[in-house]
Amino acid sequence: MKIYGALEAGGTKMVCATGLADGTILEQTSIPTTTPDDTVEKIADFFSDKGIVSLGIATFGPVDVKKGSPTYGCILNTPKLAWQNYNLLSALKKRISVPMEIDTDVNGSCLGELTFGCAKGLDSVIYITIGTGVGVGIAINGKLMHGMLHPEAGHILLNKHPDDPYPGKCPFHPNCMEGLCAGPAIEERYGKPAFELSDRQDVWELEAYYIAQAIVDFVCTLSPRKVILGGGVMHQEQLFPLIRKKTKELLNGYIETAELADMENYIVPASLHDDQGIMGAVQLAKWAENGAD
Numbered sequence: 669m670k671i672y673g674a675l676e677a678g679g680t681k682m683v684c685a686t687g688l689a690d691g692t693i694l695e696q697t698s699i700p701t702t703t704p705d706d707t708v709e710k711i712a713d714f715f716s717d718k719g720i721v722s723l724g725i726a727t728f729g730p731v732d733v734k735k736g737s738p739t740y741g742c743i744l745n746t747p748k749l750a751w752q753n754y755n756l757l758s759a760l761k762k763r764i765s766v767p768m769e770i771d772t773d774v775n776g777s778c779l780g781e782l783t784f785g786c787a788k789g790l791d792s793v794i795y796i797t798i799g800t801g802v803g804v805g806i807a808i809n810g811k812l813m814h815g816m817l818h819p820e821a822g823h824i825l826l827n828k829h830p831d832d833p834y835p836g837k838c839p840f841h842p843n844c845m846e847g848l849c850a851g852p853a854i855e856e857r858y859g860k861p862a863f864e865l866s867d868r869q870d871v872w873e874l875e876a877y878y879i880a881q882a883i884v885d886f887v888c889t890l891s892p893r894k895v896i897l898g899g900g901v902m903h904q905e906q907l908f909p910l911i912r913k914k915t916k917e918l919l920n921g922y923i924e925t926a927e928l929a930d931m932e933n934y935i936v937p938a939s940l941h942d943d944q945g946i947m948g949a950v951q952l953a954k955w956a957e958n959g960a961d
């Protein structure tokens with residue numbers, strides 16, 4: 669049986685795992701993210717005796733995912749200064765000699781759901797994570813979307829709610845999705861973290877107002893067959909009916925599809941118990957083994 673290596677690289681921890689082709693995770697461990705060289709050394713130690721055939725990497729970004737680019741596999745302009753311009757992929761390749769495939773963490777989660785989770789069998793889906801930041805993974809025709817970089821759809825601009833005086837948390841944009849919707853924005857707006865605000869209806873109505881606007885923009889531009897919502901903030905399950913209702917309201921009947929007629933199954937929570945990222949990395953490893961582009 670082939671064993672695949674999977675790495676979910678985050679700003680605070682590195683999740684390393686081994687898995688099978690069907691997505692079964694065999695072994696999983698977490699390594700704190702410290703300096704790049706020290707962290708990569710520990711990752712290499714973990715995989716050294718596992719007999720992996722290939723490695724899939726789903727990483728925090730921004731990251732250069734363009735094959736053939738001189739900085740392919742490089743972490744780009746991150747606020748984590750020690751990692752800025754660090755080539756994660758080539759550092760790993762120096763220590764582990766198996767084929768590798770790298771993508772963003774949200775594209776990894778999207779791929780996990782597409783291959784093993786609630787989007788199995790669909791060709792085009794989006795995965796939105798709303799936690800300490802907002803990220804959007806996009807799969808179109810079974811492939812993860814890249815462009816000049818990779819989508820940064822957590823920073824799409826939204827209409828401010830007329831009764832929301834909060835100036836936004838993003839240092840770049842006063843009214844982007846991440847700056848208005850992510851966990852830190854909720855905490856700063858109300859003076860309490862999201863999980864302590866569960867019973868505040870107004871908090872979630874406003875949150876749904878913003879998330880639904882973003883979903884409507886993605887529905888109109890990308891035409892996904894399913895919209896999956898994950899991340900810490902989305903553990904507030906009371907959000908789902910509010911988001912579905914608001915999305916329907918904003919679409920206002922303009923697009924009519926079987927999917928949109930079944931909102932309960934169209935806008936859904938992540939289905940892989942927070943393993944969607946690492947399972948997506950297993951799938952990236954399968955692609956690496958097959959030399960996919």
Ligand SMILES: [Zn+2]
Nearest residue numbers: 823838841844
């Ligand atoms: Zn922004």
